[in-house]
Amino acid sequence: MKTIKQNMLYKIYLVAVSIMFYVYTADAQFTPIGPGDYSTDSYELLVDGNDVYADGLFINGQDMFSYGKFDGTDWNKLGNWAFVIGLKTSSIKVGNDIYLGGIFSNATGDPNMDNIARYNITTNTWYALGVGLNGGVQSVVQMGSNIIACGSFTDAGGDPNADYIAKWDGSSWSALATPAISPTLGTTFVNDMVVYNGELIFGGNFTNILMKWDGNSFTNVPGWNFNSYGAVRKLLVDGANNLYVYTDANVILKYDGNNWTSITFSGNVPPGNYRIVNDMVADGTDIYIGGSFLNAMGINDADYLIKFDGNSTWTAIGGGLNDNVNDLEIANGKLYIAGLFTDAGNNSAADKLITFDLSGSNSINEISNAVVSFSLYPNPNKGTFIIHSEKTAIFELTDITGKVIKTYHIQGTALQVNENLPAGMYFVRETESGIVQKLIIE
Numbered sequence: 001m002k003t004i005k006q007n008m009l010y011k012i013y014l015v016a017v018s019i020m021f022y023v024y025t026a027d028a029q030f031t032p033i034g035p036g037d038y039s040t041d042s043y044e045l046l047v048d049g050n051d052v053y054a055d056g057l058f059i060n061g062q063d064m065f066s067y068g069k070f071d072g073t074d075w076n077k078l079g080n081w082a083f084v085i086g087l088k089t090s091s092i093k094v095g096n097d098i099y100l101g102g103i104f105s106n107a108t109g110d111p112n113m114d115n116i117a118r119y120n121i122t123t124n125t126w127y128a129l130g131v132g133l134n135g136g137v138q139s140v141v142q143m144g145s146n147i148i149a150c151g152s153f154t155d156a157g158g159d160p161n162a163d164y165i166a167k168w169d170g171s172s173w174s175a176l177a178t179p180a181i182s183p184t185l186g187t188t189f190v191n192d193m194v195v196y197n198g199e200l201i202f203g204g205n206f207t208n209i210l211m212k213w214d215g216n217s218f219t220n221v222p223g224w225n226f227n228s229y230g231a232v233r234k235l236l237v238d239g240a241n242n243l244y245v246y247t248d249a250n251v252i253l254k255y256d257g258n259n260w261t262s263i264t265f266s267g268n269v270p271p272g273n274y275r276i277v278n279d280m281v282a283d284g285t286d287i288y289i290g291g292s293f294l295n296a297m298g299i300n301d302a303d304y305l306i307k308f309d310g311n312s313t314w315t316a317i318g319g320g321l322n323d324n325v326n327d328l329e330i331a332n333g334k335l336y337i338a339g340l341f342t343d344a345g346n347n348s349a350a351d352k353l354i355t356f357d358l359s360g361s362n363s364i365n366e367i368s369n370a371v372v373s374f375s376l377y378p379n380p381n382k383g384t385f386i387i388h389s390e391k392t393a394i395f396e397l398t399d400i401t402g403k404v405i406k407t408y409h410i411q412g413t414a415l416q417v418n419e420n421l422p423a424g425m426y427f428v429r430e431t432e433s434g435i436v437q438k439l440i441i442e
Contacts, residue, residue: 029318030344033336033353034070041324041340042352044088046098047331049423053078053098054338054353055088067100078119079126080108090140092147096121099129099147101137116140116149129168130157139192143200144215145169148176150190150202164190165202176200177218182207192235195403196243197257203232203245210245223260226253233275237402238282238310239427239436246277254310267293267302273324281328281335282400283358284427284436285310288317288335290325304341318356319345330400331424333359333440374410374430380440383421387428388414394431397439400424 039057046053055067058075065077066084086104093099098119107113107126114132119125135153142148146167149156156166157173161180166173181190184205193202200213201221209227211218230248237243243255252263267276273292281288287308289296296302296314303320323341330336335356337344344350374389387395389410397406397419405426408415426439 030337030347030350030354030356032349032351033355034073034075040066040352041326042338043326044091044100044102045327045329045336045338045353046091046093047329047336047424048093050332052336052353053091055102056338056352057083079124081119081126082108084108087136089136089138092140092142094142094147099140101140101149101151103136115151115153130171130173133166133173138189138204141193141195141200143167143195148193148200150193150204152187152189164188164204164206165193176213177216181211181218189231191231191233194235194237194243194401196237197241201235201243203235205231205248221255223255223258226251226260226262229253234277234280236280236282236287238287239284239398239400239402239438240310240429241398241402242285242310244280244282244287246280250276252277263308265289265296266298267291267296270294270323278324278326278339279328281330282402283330283335283425284438288328288330290328290337290339292324304339305337321345321350330358333357333425374428374435374437376428376437376439379438380442382442384416384418385439386414386416389430396429396431398427398429400426 033052042054042056044055050072052070058065058068060075063077065082067081067088068075068077084104084107086102088100088102090101091098100119101116103115105114107117110128112128112131115137116129116133118127118129133153133156135151137149137151140147140149146169148167150165154163156162159173159175161175161178162173163180165176165181167176184207188206190202190204193200203210210221210224210232212221229251232245232247234246245253250265252265254261254263269276270292276291276293277289278291287310289308290305294303296306299314299316301320302316304323304325305317305321307315307317321341322343323339325337325339327338328335335358337354337356342351344354374387377386379385387408387410393410395408395410396404398404421441423441426441427436428439429436
């Protein structure tokens with residue numbers, strides 16, 4: 001046990017380290033996410049306003065924990081979640097709850113808290129979801145009133161059809177549809193999923209590789225004929241409502257709702273690694289890609305992180321990193337990055353959990369596709385803003401996943417919008433031209 005004097009010295013040390021971090025990175029593009037003991041790599045990030053939730057190895061006073069919250073000053077333990085062995089791979093926030101999926105068992109000492117758990121922010125308490133899942137979780141999303149998990153599990157909640165993907169309705173697990181997903185020889189996974197145009201798109205290394213669920217049944221995704229490219233690993237929807245699919249063949253497939261195009265992604269794989277892309281995230285139509293690669297697309301310093309403009313241009317970010325990127329999130333005008341790296345942009349303080357300021361390269365009112373035909377102001381705002389259009393048009397307000405929140409019809413004039421939205425980044429899209437502008441809610 002540490003003495004009071006030792007604790008005081010330790011806190012002084014943390015403050016000093018924090019000051020050194022921020023002094024060192026004041027002019028740097030990569031910034032550490034607070035002081036902490038990042039002695040293990042981080043796989044999962046969730047940004048909620050000014051709070052950051054992440055996995056790692058954190059120490060705060062007498063507390064040591066493997067998943068916590070950074071409140072802008074310190075990393076804090078969540079409820080009785082201490083050091084839980086295993087991976088945390090996906091999380092979402094729904095209301096005051098955080099749903100955390102991964103590969104872990106008996107979290108917080110609860111024998112039913114296997115591979116998925118719910119944390120309530122208000123009560124600071126963890127809860128099991130039924131009897132848990134009997135295999136790992138790769139992704140968690142919300143669709144309607146259901147929480148959907150996918151991964152390697154079978155028979156979720158005892159439902160023999162709830163294999164690899166299942167929905168939680170608040171009280172029990174069940175299959176999405178019958179018949180169940182057809183497994184492949186060997187280990188079967190559903191690796192990722194996104195909500196696209198009101199339907200759930202999911203992919204992995206099962207028989208059909210990529211499928212969709214419309215709320216009732218499984219069907220094929222229109223135009224998909226790329227099963228020869230191997231398993232689907234990651235999915236993404238950008239701000240212009242394009243679907244991106246990354247496969248084992250290191251090919252990124254882009255679907256605009258009508259047509260598919262293929263984008264070959266290349267990079268040198270560092271020794272000991274086998275997969276190139278670990279995550280993709282969209283900032284409008286800019287796609288940030290993180291993983292385990294060096295000199296991606298033949299660009300010096302495009303190490304472990306690169307940006308694609310959605311058309312043909314690839315760009316290195318901040319001088320690159322020195323090891324794997326596992327997870328990417330965009331919020332508050334920043335790119336949040338989690339991984340195994342111990343240096344980013346030649347900043348040795350940028351270790352495991354960092355941010356990259358996007359404001360220098362992407363202005364808030366950046367136009368992604370064409371000449372400006374409408375304007376948003378004020379921007380940023382607190383949910384009240386004006387859309388000024390040069391013509392009669394239909395506009396969609398979407399979140400960062402591409403999910404349409406609201407549709408507005410403007411008769412060649414200005415419309416004042418009042419929306420009660422959580423703080424974060426959104427997009428306004430003119431449906432005819434496809435022009436997209438970023439909208440920041442504070």
